[in-house]
Amino acid sequence: MAGILTLGAALRSKAGRSGAALLAGRAADISAAIGSENAFGRRSFCSNSSDPPAGRSTRIQQIIEKEGVALLPGCYDALSAAIVQKVGFSAGFISGYSVSAARLGKPDIGLMTPPEMAEAARTICSTVRDIPFIADADTGGGNSLNVQRTVKDLIAAGAAGCFLEDQAWPKKCGIESSSSQCHMRGKQVIPAEEHAAKIAAARDAIGDSDFFLIARTDARAISEKYGLSEAISRANLYMEAGADACFVDAPRSDDELREIARRTNGFRVVNMIEGGVTPLHTQEELKEMGFHIILHSTTTLYTTARALMDMLQKMKESGSSKDHLDKLASFAEFNRLINIESYFAKEAHFAEYKNALEAQHELKASSGAF
DSSP states (O other), X not given: OHHHHHHHXXXXXXXXXXXXXXXXXXXXXXXXXHTTBOTTSOBOOOSSSOOOOTTOOOHHHHHHHHHSSEEEEEEOSHHXXXXXXXXXXXXXXXXXXXXXIIIISSOSSSOSOHHHXXXXXXXHHHHOOSSOEEEEOTTOSSSHHHHHHHHHHHHHHTOSXXXXXXXXXXXXXXOOBSSTTTOOOOOOBOOHHHHHHHHHHHHHHHTTSSOEEEEEEOGGGTOTTTHHHHHHHHHHHHHHHTOSEEEEOOOOSHHHHHHHXXXXXXXXXXXXXXXXXXXXXXXXXXXXXTOSEXXXXXXXXXXXXXXXXXXXXXXXXXXXXXXXXXXXXXXXXHHHHTTHHHHHHXXXXXXXXXXXXXXXXXXXXXXXXX
């Protein structure tokens, strides 16, 4: 508790200043206040390196250490997650944008609740067990106490980590599009101190769980002139508060990507959005820049939407799918994807068990053992 109070005092002592320079000072103040180990026994992770915190290694960290960079496709239900696993990816991302679209048929503007996201994560993680999935926790559902419940629910659901962002609620989708029709208007961020406290609360809720905490800032979108510096300072502040990685959303150029990689601490996350403002790059190119986790959060959703629209339009026009079977998975192919033979085998196993019991019962009955 003393450590938490010291952290809070460090934050409050700077209340009279503002801006990116202030945030950089805050990070130094917090580092001095909490020393080499923070209030929750977690080593500060505030050098420009990718070394994991001492004494702690999650599944996500292990993937980064083994592969150098983790490429995470987005998913939105158990089937899309199963395809991510079947193709051979080491991990996946449960995208709030995609789950909101698939589950509710609605945009990602705060309409989906944390319990709904936890339920989506539970379905995915209980079905697709061989790879870890990081979930989108949006703003955490409210204040620090709400954040703790949200994190604990995701841990119980089987998620291997989450993103926690500093937008004001109701949030607006974090995707910044080059198309004015797609731009999410009205985005705001909460004070940096408030989100740092939420990150600290999340770290406390995680405890010793195998759970990777990513702090996201949307500050880049708020100010064209000062947004990037503000976002970088916020990212470093959140790392001090206990995050495992930072994510500066929506950099607008290669120069901004390189600046983020150069000036932020610890593991770094980048999101590749087709049609977004961030330039698209390969896994190796982003690794060379200094990023450790690469999201393709909407690729699967957009691929599915396009395939459905194209196929259904053709069927509407022709009245049949028979001339377009090359656009569909075959019956056998799809059954292999959902592993139907394993269920038949399990069903047969228990049918044999039942038959053996019945035969044993009949034998005892015929011998007069009853």
